[in-house]
Amino acid sequence: MVKSKITCKLFKLTNVKSLQNVQDIILKRRYADPLITGLTDKKKTEKMSEYEKNFFFTWGEKSKPNNIKLNNIDGIERSVDYLFVTAEIEFTKRTRKDSRGEFLPKKDRINYIQITNYFFCIGESVYLIICSSIEKHIERVKNLVGMENLTNVDDSYKIPSDLFNWMFFIYTQNKGKLDDSIKLMNIGGFIGNTGDEHNIFKGTSDQTSELIITKAFISNGETLKTITARLKNDDIDIIFSIDDYSNTHIFVKQSMKRKLFEAEDVTPFLIIYLYSYLIPKIKSLYNISAKQFLDKEKKQFSIKIGLEVIESIINHNYLSFDEVAALFIEQKGAKRSIRVK
Known part of the structure; x- marks a missing residue:
């Protein structure tokens, strides 16, 4: 079984x-x-x-x-x-x-x-x-x-501190295209237990990356230590969680081999393929993009998703412009106040 x-x-x-x-x-x-x-x-x-x-x-x-x-x-x-x-x-x-x-x-x-x-x-x-x-x-x-x-694992499998944030950036800004062969179909960042099966994706329409907590976490200058991702290429369609030391949870029943390696059993294939190819490949792609991401894109991305967080909170709580402005504009002799509905 x-x-x-x-x-x-x-x-x-x-x-x-x-x-x-x-x-x-x-x-x-x-x-x-x-x-x-x-x-x-x-x-x-x-x-x-x-x-x-x-x-x-x-x-x-x-x-x-x-x-x-x-x-x-x-x-x-x-x-x-x-x-x-x-x-x-x-x-x-x-x-x-x-x-x-x-x-x-x-x-x-x-x-x-x-x-x-x-x-x-x-x-x-x-x-x-x-x-x-x-x-x-x-x-x-x-x-x-x-x-x-x-x-313990050597540098080959230690995850750079900003790699997970970069993957989140690629998913939202580049439609998940890591390169011509690998697509990031979905991603979620979690601060807590990534192994919880309630955290996995139920389908392609499940936009876990839109979770406001993940965007707020990144836009506040924090780095994700764990993610759950769905990656797909010609060989594999896999959902897995991974931490910054390349320890993983592989969700076997939601993953599959594709057109190659028919002779390999599913479970050994998923494990060996993830560790011998996908993780090193993702690290390589990040290393190529790291300088541009860290020098330029990271800050712009943080501002963009920070504004999206603010917009989501405003819409969810039906806040007026005056109520939001009260957080930023000091009026002499007046206290800031937010009405509670």
Whole structure:
């Protein structure tokens, strides 16, 4: 059964430069997470077997190494190698003891979950995507991978501070045309939880970008830290949320492959295509436009949407010119006032 939404947390691997390294180094690891107890239970745990007093993280079923041929950001074809594998995680239930205060058998106090993970390789850089929204499970997978083998994302996937505002600008001022191949069909900026499925687009007529709060936020000089976007090109039509470290939520049921890559399963394709092509491509397009946007267009855009915010508030509240002018014109000896209807 296809999940409606997949949460992706991105990390870069150190000490590995290929999928073969991943298989030889990372996928041969296992991790034992000890049962945490108080001092009074220390003697009890000392008598337990290794199996009983540890929760084990291991690698389960894995795909064969796969390869997708994509145009890179310069239009030259390149190959992206990837594989996906489940992490099989044991962790404790809340109830660990019986009515006499003795530890239950492990089978009666254990929870079990499988978490899908993707490894993909661009050049000699290898990245890990952990598909979980639960921070404790993410930490468990990181322990299985080995903390010494992980680092935060590098500059390749850090989002420049004004990129999301620039995308909002392109959507409203250039009809969403990022370049000749990619169109931004819709965009919404959110300060809170971008993973909320109520925030996704229900269709092309849903003008989420017209939300007054987003325009007010940008026109007040703030920068968006997260967005939800619908992007479309010849290969894909995808709706996803993304933060400034390229962690994403992909709304699988609202997304689709288009005419290419028929052999690829939908979910792996959406994930790998987003990370190996779309995100680097958007960053490249922003870098080309950044100077003009920051030096000229950003200020003009802020003024324009700021006036639209003011106009919307005036219309919504039926304010008169005099009431609005009272905010700007000081009359000697008179207080500003706005009537309440």
